[in-house]
Amino acid sequence: MVPxxxxxxxxxxxxxxLFHAFLLVSFLIQAATGLGxxxxxxxxxxxxxxxxxxxxxxxxxxxxxxxxxxxxxxxxIIYLMxxxxxxxxxxxxxxxxxxxxxxADVRQFFQHLGWMLGMRKYPEFDRWGYWExxxxxxxxxxxxxxxxxxxxxxxxxxxxxxxxxxxxxVAFWVxxxxxxxxxxxxxxxxxxxxxxxxxxxxxxxxxxxxxxGLSLTRHERSAWVExxxxxxxxxxxMVPQDAGIVKTVxxxxxxxxxxxxxxxxxxxxxxxFQITW
Amino acid sequence: MIPEEIMRQREQKHxxxxxLPLLLVGTFGASFLNVHAQEEVASAIRRYKDRExxxxxxxxxxxxxxxxxxxxxxxxxxxxxxxxxxxSAQTRIRTRLTDxxxxxxxxxGRRCVDCHPEQARDIHTIRANLTCRQCxxxxxxxxxxxxxxxxxxxxxxxxxxxxxxxxxSASYAAYIIHEPNPAxxxxxxxxxxxAWAFWIMVAIAVGTFVLFLPHTLLWGIREIFMxxxxxxxxxxxxx
Numbered sequence: 012m013v014p015x016x017x018x019x020x021x022x023x024x025x026x027x028x029l030f031h032a033f034l035l036v037s038f039l040i041q042a043a044t045g046l047g048x049x050x051x052x053x054x055x056x057x058x059x060x061x062x063x064x065x066x067x068x069x070x071x072x073x074x075x076x077x078x079x080x081x082x083x084x085x086x087x088i089i090y091l092m093x094x095x096x097x098x099x100x101x102x103x104x105x106x107x108x109x110x111x112x113x114x115a116d117v118r119q120f121f122q123h124l125g126w127m128l129g130m131r132k133y134p135e136f137d138r139w140g141y142w143e144x145x146x147x148x149x150x151x152x153x154x155x156x157x158x159x160x161x162x163x164x165x166x167x168x169x170x171x172x173x174x175x176x177x178x179x180x181v182a183f184w185v186x187x188x189x190x191x192x193x194x195x196x197x198x199x200x201x202x203x204x205x206x207x208x209x210x211x212x213x214x215x216x217x218x219x220x221x222x223x224g225l226s227l228t229r230h231e232r233s234a235w236v237e238x239x240x241x242x243x244x245x246x247x248x249m250v251p252q253d254a255g256i257v258k259t260v261x262x263x264x265x266x267x268x269x270x271x272x273x274x275x276x277x278x279x280x281x282x283x284f285q286i287t288w
Numbered sequence: 289m290i291p292e293e294i295m296r297q298r299e300q301k302h303x304x305x306x307x308l309p310l311l312l313v314g315t316f317g318a319s320f321l322n323v324h325a326q327e328e329v330a331s332a333i334r335r336y337k338d339r340e341x342x343x344x345x346x347x348x349x350x351x352x353x354x355x356x357x358x359x360x361x362x363x364x365x366x367x368x369x370x371x372x373x374x375x376s377a378q379t380r381i382r383t384r385l386t387d388x389x390x391x392x393x394x395x396x397g398r399r400c401v402d403c404h405p406e407q408a409r410d411i412h413t414i415r416a417n418l419t420c421r422q423c424x425x426x427x428x429x430x431x432x433x434x435x436x437x438x439x440x441x442x443x444x445x446x447x448x449x450x451x452x453x454x455x456x457s458a459s460y461a462a463y464i465i466h467e468p469n470p471a472x473x474x475x476x477x478x479x480x481x482x483a484w485a486f487w488i489m490v491a492i493a494v495g496t497f498v499l500f501l502p503h504t505l506l507w508g509i510r511e512i513f514m515x516x517x518x519x520x521x522x523x524x525x526x527x
């Protein structure tokens with residue numbers, strides 16, 4: 012069977028999509044409760060908090076979801092361990108299907124920049140672009156930094172057993188700045204790449220449906236498609252692209268997340284000028 | 289025997305002629321009494337543990353009472369007929385006083401934040417809406433390092449913090465309540481670890497955005513001028 016352009020190429024398993032969906036929901040909740048508490052002096056902040064039952068209840072929600080995210084992070088790490096090709100270590104870590112950064116990613120980053128400025132050819136991306144690898148590892152880093160400082164503050168009597176109490180002041184600020192970084196990155200850069208770019212507008216549904224349109228992928232990730240065609244792995248990855256109600260549901264969920272995210276981003280950006288620093 | 293009817297009439301007359309005027313005069317007169325002191329925390333958000341089991345309503349006003357009875361004194365508070373001397377402030381070690389405001393003029397009747405604006409910008413005051421006295425106690429406000437002060441670090445965790453954070457340890461009480469703003473230059477001296485952590489985190493955040501904001505914007509602009517995929521041109525050839 013010759014693949015046609017109307018087909019999709021399989022990119023994400025159900026488990027991977029569930030991880031993403033969990034992150035989507037939990038991240039929005041943490042952003043709302045966190046930004047709400049930060050701006051609780053303003054009407055906007057208290058309005059956001061009232062959805063979760065007010066200032067105190069939001070803290071409980073924030074801590075509960077935070078713990079849940081750390082548990083899911085652990086599950087994800089276990090999942091990762093089962094996916095590593097242990098037999099061919101360490102070569103398998105640097106394969107094209109792996110998310111581990113390679114020197115080629117740096118090269119492609121600059122080539123991509125050159126293309127944007129009209130100076131170079133579009134890079135031949137393989138399965139993962141450098142921005143996707145960055146997003147993946149950024150979540151790891153964020154989870155460790157925000158989750159770690161969050162744990163210190165959730166269990167202050169435990170943490171002040173091995174660090175002085177003023178460590179909580181430090182943990183609080185590290186938590187806050189890293190969270191603002193994560194929120195701004197997701198709500199500006201990640202959303203832009205997945206929704207506003209012309210080739211993904213109005214929404215890149217690959218992370219929801221699990222597959223990406225073949226014709227787009229052929230251009231966006233030419234090295235991957237060529238590699239698959241060369242080693243005959245292509246047919247196994249061809250799936251019909253979903254349509255109708257499923258497509259609509261994915262679209263609505265994705266765009267709702269964007270609207271919530273932008274509401275939080277803009278509301279908080281205005282409110283930070285009205286709070287005590 | 290007075291009939292019941294007459295009794296009732298007398299009562300009503302009594303009410304009209306005596307009680308009612310008294311009530312009116314009383315209500316009118318009461319409005320002249322100054323029963324309001326300035327409230328410490330003006331925010332209406334919420335006040336943590338404002339009702340304590342012992343006293344009912346937690347001390348709502350942080351100023352000293354405006355009038356005191358000349359003959360009824362709290363022992364130890366009265367400091368003689370001329371309590372202040374112009375030099376007293378210079379000769380006392382202020383962090384070791386039983387009354388940290390000893391010798392400070394115009395203390396009575398003023399709000400704490402009038403003189404200590406920097407101490408009213410922390411999470412406990414702004415968000416949890418604590419009053420200063422919930423930690424610093426009633427008059428006289430002891431200096432933080434005074435030997436008998438409940439705020440002395442040797443017992444602060446037990447006497448102050450554990451009221452609301454049961455189980456607080458001495459290490460826990462080393463949390464800096466009146467946290468300096470980490471972005472201010474002075475914090476590099478007063479709380480260097482906080483200042484460094486702050487600036488390192490800010491550098492990471494700013495670095496990320498300096499890299500990715502222009503990158504993403506450029507990318508978006510470039511794609512507008514890209515030929516549609518699937519047509520003759522593609523990402524590579526439409527330069």
